[in-house]
Amino acid sequence: xxxxxxxxxxxxxxxxxxxxxxxxFITVQNRLDTNVQGTGTTELPAVSLITAKDYQEQKTIAIExxxxxSLNQADLKAQMTAxxxxxxxxxxxxxxxxxxxxxxxxxxxxAQLEQAQARLxxxxxGARPEDLALSQTAANEAxxxxxxxxxxxxxxxxxxxxxxxxxxxxxxxxxxxxxxxTANVGASQVSLQATDTALAKVIAGQKYGLEAMFxxxxxxxxxxxxxxxxxxxxxxxxxxxxNLQKQIDFLNDMAPLVNGLSNDNATYKQIIDGYxxxxxxxxxxxxxxxxxxxxxxxxxxxxxxxxDLKLAGASNEQIRQAQASVDALRATLARTSIVSPLSGxxxxxxxxxGELASAGTLVATVVNPGGLQVKSYASESDLPQISIGDxxxxxxxxxxxxxxxxxxxxxxxxKGEVDIVITK
Numbered sequence: 353x354x355x356x357x358x359x360x361x362x363x364x365x366x367x368x369x370x371x372x373x374x375x376x377f378i379t380v381q382n383r384l385d386t387n388v389q390g391t392g393t394t395e396l397p398a399v400s401l402i403t404a405k406d407y408q409e410q411k412t413i414a415i416e417x418x419x420x421x422s423l424n425q426a427d428l429k430a431q432m433t434a435x436x437x438x439x440x441x442x443x444x445x446x447x448x449x450x451x452x453x454x455x456x457x458x459x460x461x462x463a464q465l466e467q468a469q470a471r472l473x474x475x476x477x478g479a480r481p482e483d484l485a486l487s488q489t490a491a492n493e494a495x496x497x498x499x500x501x502x503x504x505x506x507x508x509x510x511x512x513x514x515x516x517x518x519x520x521x522x523x524x525x526x527x528x529x530x531x532x533x534t535a536n537v538g539a540s541q542v543s544l545q546a547t548d549t550a551l552a553k554v555i556a557g558q559k560y561g562l563e564a565m566f567x568x569x570x571x572x573x574x575x576x577x578x579x580x581x582x583x584x585x586x587x588x589x590x591x592x593x594x595n596l597q598k599q600i601d602f603l604n605d606m607a608p609l610v611n612g613l614s615n616d617n618a619t620y621k622q623i624i625d626g627y628x629x630x631x632x633x634x635x636x637x638x639x640x641x642x643x644x645x646x647x648x649x650x651x652x653x654x655x656x657x658x659x660d661l662k663l664a665g666a667s668n669e670q671i672r673q674a675q676a677s678v679d680a681l682r683a684t685l686a687r688t689s690i691v692s693p694l695s696g697x698x699x700x701x702x703x704x705x706g707e708l709a710s711a712g713t714l715v716a717t718v719v720n721p722g723g724l725q726v727k728s729y730a731s732e733s734d735l736p737q738i739s740i741g742d743x744x745x746x747x748x749x750x751x752x753x754x755x756x757x758x759x760x761x762x763x764x765x766x767k768g769e770v771d772i773v774i775t776k
Contacts, residue, residue, distance in 0.1 A: 452689050
């Protein structure tokens with residue numbers, strides 16, 4: 353029993369698929385002689401596909417239940433919906449195997465393919481020196497922005513707490529801090545205190561604790577600069593975020609005391625409202641500072657990661673994905689050409705330049721009473737790898753070409769039909 357070998361090859365790029373099938377060549381030849389004028393079939397036990405890459409890795413893709421049939425004509429259908437831009441034949445013309453009969457619009461697919469190929473080539477070659485320089489500059493700028501954001505977080509915290517929140521306390525930076533507003537009303541001075549004395553005592557203790565935080569935070573900032581390591585920068589960011597969150601939590605705890613301040617006297621009420629406005633502004637400042645710090649940290653990490661990828665070069669997985677994208681676009685591009693799978697005469701042609709060809713519609717028929725084809729079936733995972741126009745070779749000297757590929761698999765068998773016309 354001989355081996356039926358299928359080599360898959362696109363016109364625009366080399367992609368080989370080898371189909372191995374058990375064919376007894378002499379037996380098949382004898383049967384073909386008797387069936388060439390009819391519709392008889394010769395059962396094939398199996399057909400296999402392997403890509404050139406898989407062939408090198410000794411992998412196979414099985415296609416089962418193949419059969420050889422006599423072929424009177426080839427009905428060619430559009431594999432996609434697109435505008436017809438060229439019709440190279442007319443009714444009654446003699447055509448040869450592989451001849452393009454109609455051409456569908458494909459400029460957008462070509463553009464996508466060029467971009468995908470350029471991306472693949474770039475990944476294979478690795479980063480250019482100028483790209484590395486740009487990535488390094490971007491990483492340095494992102495680091496500078498992050499250091500500035502850390503410094504800004506301290507400055508805004510200092511302003512929010514010491515220039516706005518201190519006003520709510522007597523002895524605001526001492527251990528005996530007390531929640532109390534002191535206001536000048538005319539020639540006299542009045543004090544407004546919280547009604548919840550227990551909470552006011554807790555808040556006063558937290559306020560004094562913030563002073564120790566500011567002291568240690570400021571000493572840490574003095575050692576952070578552009579030459580600091582990534583680890584040092586990460587520690588400084590974590591400290592700044594923790595300190596900002598501590599202040600935000602403090603103000604959230606303090607909010608009930610501020611909101612509880614009230615007085616029926618119009619003058620006192622106006623003073624209290626002014627304090628409440630300052631409190632609200634301080635909270636907004638701290639929340640905005642934390643959000644800004646998190647944003648610059650994210651930008652720094654992204655820039656650093658991009659630089660690391662440039663320095664490390666493309667991974668095998670990235671190259672594999674890029675190659676898969678190129679292969680898929682090449683297969684799509686091949687479907688824009690309606691190619692005759694056999695030599696014969698045009699018995700039907702349907703399409704004019706400028707018209708829209710719909711996917712699945714019959715656009716041309718080529719007649720050859722002496723033609724032969726192999727009908728086989730591919731699995732759901734293998735079917736997308738096969739395209740119309742792919743070449744086939746049969747042990748013993750015969751040559752063929754894929755003439756039809758089912759657009760979907762059978763829901764029961766989970767396989768799709770693949771027709772291969774024997775051209776020689």
